[in-house]
Amino acid sequence: xxxxxxxxxxxxxxxxxxxxxxxxxxxxxxxxxxxxxxxxxxxxxxxxxxxxxxxxxxxxxxxxxxxxxxxxxxxxxxxxxxxxxxxxxxxxxxxxxxxxxxxxxxxxxxxxxxxxxxxxxxxxxxxxxxxxxx
Amino acid sequence: xxxxxxxxxxxxxxxxxxxxxxxxxxxxxxxxxxxxxxxxxxxxxxxxxxxxxxxxxxxxxxxxxxxxxxxxxxxxxxxxxxxxxxxxxxxxxxxxxxxxxxxxxxxxxxxxxxxxxxxxxxxxxxxxxxxxxxxxxxxxxxxxxxxxxxxxxxxxxxxxxxxxxxxxxxxxxxxxxxxxxxxxxxxxxxxxxxxxxxxxxxxxxxxxxxxxxxxxxxxxxxxxxxxxxxxxxxxxxxxxxxxxxxxxxxxxxxxxxxxxxx
Numbered sequence: 001x002x003x004x005x006x007x008x009x010x011x012x013x014x015x016x017x018x019x020x021x022x023x024x025x026x027x028x029x030x031x032x033x034x035x036x037x038x039x040x041x042x043x044x045x046x047x048x049x050x051x052x053x054x055x056x057x058x059x060x061x062x063x064x065x066x067x068x069x070x071x072x073x074x075x076x077x078x079x080x081x082x083x084x085x086x087x088x089x090x091x092x093x094x095x096x097x098x099x100x101x102x103x104x105x106x107x108x109x110x111x112x113x114x115x116x117x118x119x120x121x122x123x124x125x126x127x128x129x130x131x132x133x134x
Numbered sequence: 135x136x137x138x139x140x141x142x143x144x145x146x147x148x149x150x151x152x153x154x155x156x157x158x159x160x161x162x163x164x165x166x167x168x169x170x171x172x173x174x175x176x177x178x179x180x181x182x183x184x185x186x187x188x189x190x191x192x193x194x195x196x197x198x199x200x201x202x203x204x205x206x207x208x209x210x211x212x213x214x215x216x217x218x219x220x221x222x223x224x225x226x227x228x229x230x231x232x233x234x235x236x237x238x239x240x241x242x243x244x245x246x247x248x249x250x251x252x253x254x255x256x257x258x259x260x261x262x263x264x265x266x267x268x269x270x271x272x273x274x275x276x277x278x279x280x281x282x283x284x285x286x287x288x289x290x291x292x293x294x295x296x297x298x299x300x301x302x303x304x305x306x307x308x309x310x311x312x313x314x315x316x317x318x319x320x321x322x323x324x325x326x327x328x329x330x331x332x333x334x335x336x337x338x339x340x341x342x343x344x345x346x347x348x349x350x351x352x353x354x355x356x357x358x359x360x361x362x363x364x365x366x367x368x369x370x371x372x373x374x375x376x377x378x379x380x381x382x383x384x385x386x387x388x389x390x391x392x393x394x395x396x
Contacts, residue, residue, distance in 0.1 A: 028201055029328060030260065030372060031208045037325075038378040039211075039222035040249075042238065046139060046187055046228035 140229045141180040143210040144376075145239070147250045148174040148218035157213050160185075160206040165213075170236040171243050173250075176214050177235060185228050194226070215376035219254040221246060222376050249381050256320055256346050257374035259355055262328075263311055263341035264368040265304030300366040301338075308341035311362050311369070318355050319345035323379045337368065344379035 141160055151167040151174040159165045159178030168175045183189060193199045204225060211222040229235050239246070316322040327339040347355045352374060359371045 027334070027372070028205070029334065031204050032200070033325070033328065034375065034378040035204045035207050035211075035222070035225040038382055039224045040145070040381050041224050042142070042227055042242075044142065044227040045230040045234055046182070046185060046190065046226075 136231065137182050138179050139182045139185050140177045140232055140235055141185060142223050142227045142229060142235060142238075143176045143178070143207060144214050144220045144222050145246050145250070146174045146176065146214050146218045146220040147172075147247070147254065148214075150217070153210075154213045154217070157210060158206070159210055160203050165210055168232055168235050168239075170239040173239045173243065173246055174218075175235045175239055176210060177229075177232070178210075180228060182228075185226065190226055190228075211376045211378075219250045220376055221249050221253070221381040222378050252321075253346065253377040253380050255349050256377065256380075257349055257352060258377045258379055259319075259345045259347055259352070259359075259371060259373035260375060261311070261315060261341065261343045261345065261359060262339055262370045262372075263304070263308045263343075264335060264337035264370070265301055265308075265340050265366065304338075304340050304367045307362075307364065307367050312341055312343050314358065314362060315343060315345050315355070318351060318358050319347050321346040321380055325379070340367070344375075346377060346380045347374075 143159065143165070148167070148169075151169045153165045153167050153176060157165040159180075161178070161180050161184070163178050163180075165176055165178045168177055184193065193203075207225050211220065214220045215222070229238075312322065312324060323344045325342040325344060327342050345355065356371060359369060363369045
């Protein structure tokens with residue numbers, strides 16, 4: 001009849017195949033996107049705010065929305081979470097501020113250097129000025 | 135206090151409220167219909183040891199559990215939607231008992247009827263458009279290379295240019311496609327683009343659209359989609375779906391979520 005109809009993936013697969021490499025008829029991502037992000041929101045008696053679920057938030061918001069969109073939505077707290085970033089954001093911030101200040105003091109001579117070696121060398125240089133050899 | 139809750143899947147305007155035979159819910163138990171105030175709620179009993187607040191907090195973080203539950207939820211929604219105008223309810227909406235559901239149907243009656251009459255006789259179709267710049271075929275230029283080196287550089291330059299251009303074109307095409315499809319649909323909704331992790335594809339999704347289409351125009355919609363395919367983009371059609379994207383307005387009037395890429 002309609003030979004030119006595009007290939008349509010049926011969202012409902014009667015026998016969901018185990019998630020594999022291939023494209024299964026009912027794409028789990030599409031289903032998750034719908035059941036978690038669309039449909040009527042009614043406050044049931046069991047109050048579970050999907051957005052309150054931290055890991056779910058990370059996994060799914062990140063998966064469903066692109067990172068940029070998540071940021072737009074204000075869901076970017078993980079960027080400041082030392083545990084999640086694996087780095088201590090505050091220390092990094094402080095480090096960066098110190099480096100900036102140092103760079104400013106030094107007339108932006110070597111703004112990209114690490115704080116410690118730079119400070120060392122500065123000290124060394126001033127020492128060298130006093131006594132020509134070590 | 136009961137340790138069994140009532141899990142709500144969907145609310146429908148069903149003349150024949152009986153759920154499809156053998157339809158099972160998130161825990162494998164039978165799905166029941168609760169008819170009240172001219173509406174039907176489709177539910178199943180769930181143990182609160184699994185669907186209580188605390189257990190849910192834990193299990194929702196388990197992707198396997200979540201995937202299974204989402205599929206079961208969706209299966210019920212689809213089965214119900216195949217027979218009557220249906221408003222899918224968001225995942226894990228659980229009540230203490232049936233009485234709470236009856237009172238919900240009563241209190242929100244007008245909202246439900248409003249939404250359900252809007253989607254009656256219509257289906258949701260999903261259309262995704264992917265930009266596939268790497269696969270974008272270059273216009274065949276009658277090349278007369280003076281040397282292999284020059285030919286290579288020219289080719290490389292053209293390839294970079296083509297990539298960028300293909301991206302721009304894909305975004306523009308996505309806009310255009312959304313508009314064209316919107317004209318066949320009764321309503322349309324542009325969702326956020328899915329991340330490659332979810333879509334399972336490397337290409338950037340430039341359109342993640344949902345279209346509410348009259349049932350009898352489903353074939354026409356498919357043909358329009360087919361006609362929109364073109365170079366540098368890939369168009370994927372899914373559906374028909376239960377009207378997930380067009381029943382959210384009961385509580386929150388979500389505006390179009392636009393995502394125009396990076």
